[in-house]
Amino acid sequence: MSVSPDLPIGVFDSGVGGLTVVRALMERLPNEDILYFGDTARVPYGVKSVETISHYATQITEFLLERKVKLLIVACNTMAAVASQAIHDLSPVPVLDVIQAGTQGAVNTTLNKRVGVIGTLTTINSQAYVHTIQQADADIRIHSQACPLFVPLVEEGWLDHQVTRITAIEYLQPLLQHGIDSLVLGCTHYPLLSPLLQEVVGDKVQLVDSAITMAEQVESLLDETGMANPKTTAGEHHYFVTDVPQRFQAVGGRFLGRPLSNVHVVNW
Amino acid sequence: MSVSPDLPIGVFDSGVGGLTVVRALMERLPNEDILYFGDTARVPYGVKSVETISHYATQITEFLLERKVKLLIVACNTMAAVASQAIHDLSPVPVLDVIQAGTQGAVNTTLNKRVGVIGTLTTINSQAYVHTIQQADADIRIHSQACPLFVPLVEEGWLDHQVTRITAIEYLQPLLQHGIDSLVLGCTHYPLLSPLLQEVVGDKVQLVDSAITMAEQVESLLDETGMANPKTTAGEHHYFVTDVPQRFQAVGGRFLGRPLSNVHVVNW
Numbered sequence: 001m002s003v004s005p006d007l008p009i010g011v012f013d014s015g016v017g018g019l020t021v022v023r024a025l026m027e028r029l030p031n032e033d034i035l036y037f038g039d040t041a042r043v044p045y046g047v048k049s050v051e052t053i054s055h056y057a058t059q060i061t062e063f064l065l066e067r068k069v070k071l072l073i074v075a076c077n078t079m080a081a082v083a084s085q086a087i088h089d090l091s092p093v094p095v096l097d098v099i100q101a102g103t104q105g106a107v108n109t110t111l112n113k114r115v116g117v118i119g120t121l122t123t124i125n126s127q128a129y130v131h132t133i134q135q136a137d138a139d140i141r142i143h144s145q146a147c148p149l150f151v152p153l154v155e156e157g158w159l160d161h162q163v164t165r166i167t168a169i170e171y172l173q174p175l176l177q178h179g180i181d182s183l184v185l186g187c188t189h190y191p192l193l194s195p196l197l198q199e200v201v202g203d204k205v206q207l208v209d210s211a212i213t214m215a216e217q218v219e220s221l222l223d224e225t226g227m228a229n230p231k232t233t234a235g236e237h238h239y240f241v242t243d244v245p246q247r248f249q250a251v252g253g254r255f256l257g258r259p260l261s262n263v264h265v266v267n268w
Numbered sequence: 269m270s271v272s273p274d275l276p277i278g279v280f281d282s283g284v285g286g287l288t289v290v291r292a293l294m295e296r297l298p299n300e301d302i303l304y305f306g307d308t309a310r311v312p313y314g315v316k317s318v319e320t321i322s323h324y325a326t327q328i329t330e331f332l333l334e335r336k337v338k339l340l341i342v343a344c345n346t347m348a349a350v351a352s353q354a355i356h357d358l359s360p361v362p363v364l365d366v367i368q369a370g371t372q373g374a375v376n377t378t379l380n381k382r383v384g385v386i387g388t389l390t391t392i393n394s395q396a397y398v399h400t401i402q403q404a405d406a407d408i409r410i411h412s413q414a415c416p417l418f419v420p421l422v423e424e425g426w427l428d429h430q431v432t433r434i435t436a437i438e439y440l441q442p443l444l445q446h447g448i449d450s451l452v453l454g455c456t457h458y459p460l461l462s463p464l465l466q467e468v469v470g471d472k473v474q475l476v477d478s479a480i481t482m483a484e485q486v487e488s489l490l491d492e493t494g495m496a497n498p499k500t501t502a503g504e505h506h507y508f509v510t511d512v513p514q515r516f517q518a519v520g521g522r523f524l525g526r527p528l529s530n531v532h533v534v535n536w
Contacts, residue, residue: 041320042310047423052309052511121515149431152420155315163417163434170431243320247389 003070003093005227008033008236009218010069012060015043016248017151017188018075019255021098022237024215025073029222032235037064041243041268044151045078046120046187053122057083061090063240063266069093070227073214077102077119077186081128094221101217102184102210103132106140109206110182113140116175116205119186121146129186143178147171147187154189155251160196168193168200176201184208192255238262271338271361273495276301276504277486278337280328283311284516285419285456286343287523289366290505292483293341297490300503305332309511309536312419313346314388314455321390325351329358331508331534337361338495341482345370345387345454349396362489369485370452370478371400374408377450377474381408384443384473387454389414397454411446415439415455422457423519428464436461436468444469452476460522506530 011022015038022036037060039045045053057079064072072095074080074087080097088095106115117129124146133140150171153164175183183205185191191209198207222228229235241248244265252260279290283306290304305328307313313321325347332340340363342348342355348365356363374383385397392414401408418439421432443451451473453459459477466475490496497503509516512533520528 041316047515048309049511148424149417149420149426152417156416158417163431163438166431166434243317247315 003227005070005229006231007068007070008035009071009073010035010037010064010067011073011075012037012064013076013188014039014045014078016040016252016255019252020188020191021073021075021211021214023255023257024211025218026235026237028215028219030234031231032229034235034237035064035067035069036237036239038239038241040241040248044120045076046122046148046151048122050082050122050126053079054083054086058086058090059268061087065091065093071096071218071221073218074098075188075214077123077188081123081126096214096217096221098188098210098214099128099132099186101214102186102208103129103136104217105208105210105213106133106182106184107136109208110140112179112181113137114178114180115140115142116172116178116180116183117142117144117186118147118150118171118175118183118190119144120151121148123186129184143175143180145171145175150193151187151189154192157254159192164193164196165200168197172197172200176205180205182206182208185210236262238264240264240266242266242268271495273338273497274499275336275338276303277339277341278303278305278332278335279341279343280305280332281344281456282307282313282346284308284520284523287520288456288459289341289343289479289482291523291525292479293486294503294505296483296487298502299499300497302503302505303332303335303337304505304507306507306509308509308516312388313344314390314416314419316390318350318390321347322351322354326354326358327536329355333359333361339364339486339489341486342366343456343482345391345456349391349394364482364485364489366456366478366482367396367400367454369482370454370476371397371404372485373476373478373481374401374450374452375404377476378408380447380449381405382446382448383408383410384440384446384448384451385410385412385454386415386418386439386443386451386458387412388419389416391454397452411443411448413439413443418461419455419457422460425522427460432461432464433468436465440465440468444473448473450474450476453478504530506532508532508534510534510536
């Protein structure tokens with residue numbers, strides 16, 4: 001397989017959450033073409049079994065590789081948590097994932113070496129962040145908390161709502177009691193809650209948004225390997241989804257920070 | 269196809285919600301055998317498109333018919349709302365669904381002919397309850413409200429939580445202002461919130477739980493058609509699911525009101 005710099009970057013997620021990663025990529029690498037895959041028919045993955053998630057992740061990886069991409073980005077923490085090896089095994093092109101990116105962000109950010117991690121049930125139960133962060137720095141102590149209501153609250157658009165604030169306080173209080181100074185947003189939906197979460201955790205805790213670290217890692221990798229797209233015109237962005245649910249345009253646009261176009265439906 | 273009284277009743281849902289219907293059936297018809305199908309790999313349906321839901325509903329109907337059932341019960345409001353015709357067209361055995369049951373319940377309950385209906389986004393947008401209730405009694409005025417956060421709140425187990433109470437007040441206030449005297453729980457997850465919802469709507473509004481009306485309708489139908497199971501021993505219950513997600517036993521048991529056994533995984 002010949003890989004050339006003018007190929008697009010493939011980004012995939014279980015639904016719309018990965019669009020926060022696309023947004024960070026667009027801002028940092030405006031000339032890169034992007035193929036996004038969101039498995040909107042089968043979302044959410046965060047409550048499914050490891051076997052089912054691995055099966056779905058393999059299907060999506062094959063779909064993007066067939067369309068020729070120069071790099072794969074796993075923009076779903078749940079897939080990265082439980083199916084990362086399966087995706088790496090399949091792919092002849094480099095694979096980056098949001099857990100590696102979030103880990104790098106946490107290591108760069110923490111001063112007191114007490115890090116909080118929040119995510120879906122499956123991501124937290126997998127202990128993926130605990131393993132990768134401790135591999136990067138064995139002195140860091142990690143305190144994790146599953147926050148299953150954050151995804152539906154974001155999708156309802158209650159980004160600055162009393163209900164979301166009380167829910168956040170309930171989920172985050174135990175982490176704060178451990179004296180964390182950094183909080184990894186271990187789900188691509190959570191950056192939309194950043195202002196509210198920052199308010200709840202206070203000034204002394206820094207939020208780690210893996211989308212931003214991811215865009216930095218992609219830029220470095222493309223530069224080091226000579227794979228940055230040489231064109232000077234704006235990148236093209238295409239979105240493949242397995243379903244166009246009610247309110248998809250509205251919710252997707254909220255994640256992307258601009259209107260969604262070039263949406264293609266894949267019937268699986 | 270020969271249908272005999274000793275065949276089981278087939279009940280299906282997008283996930284675990286339909287277990288509230290199974291529970292009502294077990295209590296009213298303890299000798300009947302039940303085959304339950306929950307599409308736990310692809311749940312929730314409530315935010316997916318009509319085409320996707322119809323496709324899934326057809327697959328499940330065929331699965332249960334192959335295993336021989338004497339009656340099909342669509343225990344998912346979303347499927348009943350958008351795929352009822354497709355299911356009826358496929359089935360040689362009678363089909364009952366929770367929207368018909370909820371409609372009957374509403375007609376029996378309302379005195380002032382102002383009825384509220386709550387459900388998922390897809391159920392409410394389909395206007396299925398509006399059509400069936402007005403067909404039953406054209407004088408009834410219906411006020412509908414989608415409540416997308418109720419399903420995740422139930423699955424989180426926050427059945428009597430401040431967050432759930434504030435969310436319910438926000439969703440239900442507009443319906444109360446219309447002077448409804450009955451509120452149809454148009455999603456099989458919602459009966460678990462009954463005590464909290466009753467508190468929020470007050471004594472003057474009656475909750476209509478379609479699971480209970482459904483069990484009454486099934487009993488009548490079986491009696492009228494001579495299809496009631498003649499055996500005097502307790503019915504057998506089998507549960508087919510497309511995935512065994514994290515916490516399935518705990519969440520399923522909460523819906524069923526007793527521990528889950530005889531769970532079989534179907535790999536689709």
